[in-house]
Amino acid sequence: MIKTSQRGLLMPSSPIRKLVPFAEAAKRKGIHVHHLNIGQPDIETPAVCLDAVRNSHFKILEYSHSAGNESYRKKLVTYYERNNIHVTKDEIIVTTGGSEAILFGFMACLDPGDEVIIPEPFYANYNGFAVQAGVTVIPIKSSIEDGFSLPPIEEFEKAISPKTKAIVVCNPNNPTGYLYSAEEMNILKEIVIKHQLFLFADEAYREFCYQGTHVSAMHLNGAENHVILMDTISKRYSACGGRIGAFVTKNKDVLNIAMKFAQARLSPPYYAQLLGEAAVDLPENYFDTTKAEYLLRRNTLVARLNEIEGVFCPNPGGAFYAMARLPIDDSDLFCQWLLESFSHNNQTIMLAPATGFYSTEGLGKDEVRLAYVLNVEAIHQAMDCLEEALKQYPRRS
């Protein structure tokens, strides 16, 4: 019998995917499903960015440079400069989405058997990239009571072994929406310098901070050789389908090695680099409108959640996600029940069970992630559904 790889079997499935058939069945019954389960913004991609692609006039769709078009990397330098991140075009490798930047980081810095520490709950696909790289994820629990702030330094010290090579920080965080403070970022800096670790910084949601300012890992003076920025334009400009991200570091050895991975896959996608290039020239107030909209949604969502009996939702400082604790015993079953057995005014909601974001078995069973990628009216309707659902749910705890 011909067999697939063990690695393939270990590879995790998308935590939301198993719910998709139930959502489809609900829709077939004529029920409107409010999708709070995914990070696909409903914000329009800036027209000027889409136009940059529409107005392209080349005759051959050639490979771009393996590191991305030079013209785009030069633009990115100015973008980062505006964010007080000082890099040259040669310290940037344009990647196929943030996903590829994460994969390059894992592949270039970690060997099979190495360990990477990640505060949990965390972005579920880190598990997938870890499996591809043969790396073990060591979770450290952050807790909903503390709003998912950085676990204490002692927890890191306890988790560090001779096999530990890196820490991943997603800031602002997906799935918690937590925005790390300057103090917390400095704690991470101390740890990575003391233990000679890499700091992988996923800053996909940099622009979406609602209180306090964003402290990039690239701002940590003295940690330049440790920090790898894994970036993407997906959320920033609502351009998820473009598949354009960036791998940014000042560590020359890492950069040279990442370039070998970049060369092996020849080039990042051409079209969305045009889009990304145009995006850097958007007016400075571009993010104001988007941020104001997300802020309104966050405030609506969090207020509504905390008004429901037995529900607790810490106020997230960034991104467009919130984690809520519900009076339920099994978030997977609850999310399925919402789609399979519940409706309110012919509507229901699709949520992401938090179990998929925890690495430690058993955690997240009473939590769900909500992406506020719907407008305020839809959020109100979705919260009406949730409120009613929790009254009706037979397994309420």
Place this chain on the structure above:
Amino acid sequence: MIKTSQRGLLMPSSPIRKLVPFAEAAKRKGIHVHHLNIGQPDIETPAVCLDAVRNSHFKILEYSHSAGNESYRKKLVTYYERNNIHVTKDEIIVTTGGSEAILFGFMACLDPGDEVIIPEPFYANYNGFAVQAGVTVIPIKSSIEDGFSLPPIEEFEKAISPKTKAIVVCNPNNPTGYLYSAEEMNILKEIVIKHQLFLFADEAYREFCYQGTHVSAMHLNGAENHVILMDTISKRYSACGGRIGAFVTKNKDVLNIAMKFAQARLSPPYYAQLLGEAAVDLPENYFDTTKAEYLLRRNTLVARLNEIEGVFCPNPGGAFYAMARLPIDDSDLFCQWLLESFSHNNQTIMLAPATGFYSTEGLGKDEVRLAYVLNVEAIHQAMDCLEEALKQYPRRS
């Protein structure tokens, strides 16, 4: 000291990359460099395909389905049907270039320590994907005297060990241009069935066959569970920068596992799926013009090469590459010398040293790969250069 991964150090550099600074220096001296070193076609991307992107009118550039847009996969079914390959839309995963299809195949079917057999010379980037997957490439030598035909079955039998899990066949071949016959494909079928191996079929150049017909690995009745097709639109429609390929198999287990890798990276690029969709509707005679052009170039190139004293070039049956044996002792040094120390009528040529395509140390030192991606006039000028260069080359053997 913070250290990169061993895997990263093992990762091969692009075999051509080290020549780039010499090409740039030659250009700065005002010398025209004929690029026969890369597989970037000069054929225009069909305007109707580029228009499909230019005329796109969505307002949000959303993720596509992780397996690719359903509308595109349905179109691909008809494309494959025309090539006598019978698959459903659910047996296709749209990938980020052929590169990602190869990586998915290695990751889904092979574990670290497993072996994959590849007739050499072979596409250099297979090495890079093997390093990423922790897999060992076992080369079997095909020889220029036989025009790089499939090595005898005994050579495969000798190379197969308990760790062998797959064979890679690139047909028509890059770098040799060799087109495998029905008999050879059947030999591969027998081997993979007898030894329960996967057959990874890279058919990027399917349309470019100049004598005989293309036998796809997907045509091998009885090997359905073994065959994984790794495909791309890059060369077919001169759309290399789009980064759209396909992973196609009838093996359900492999498909399910590859989908987990596809989900981890969320989605393939959106734009070039529109291009690929339009390409399927190109008139049936679209490839006739392109093929006629490549055929003329091949005939010109091969004839000119074989007219040069001491040069031997077998006539390649497909793709747009030719491998030639030259009267030289070190193809890396020769290719560098061409750029650094030679010019003829203020022109020179950039070739790919064949050493980069062999896995066995020492092979390919008297061979180069030539990509006939230039028009006939440029090919004549390039061959004038080569002829003169071989007269002048001080290390001629």
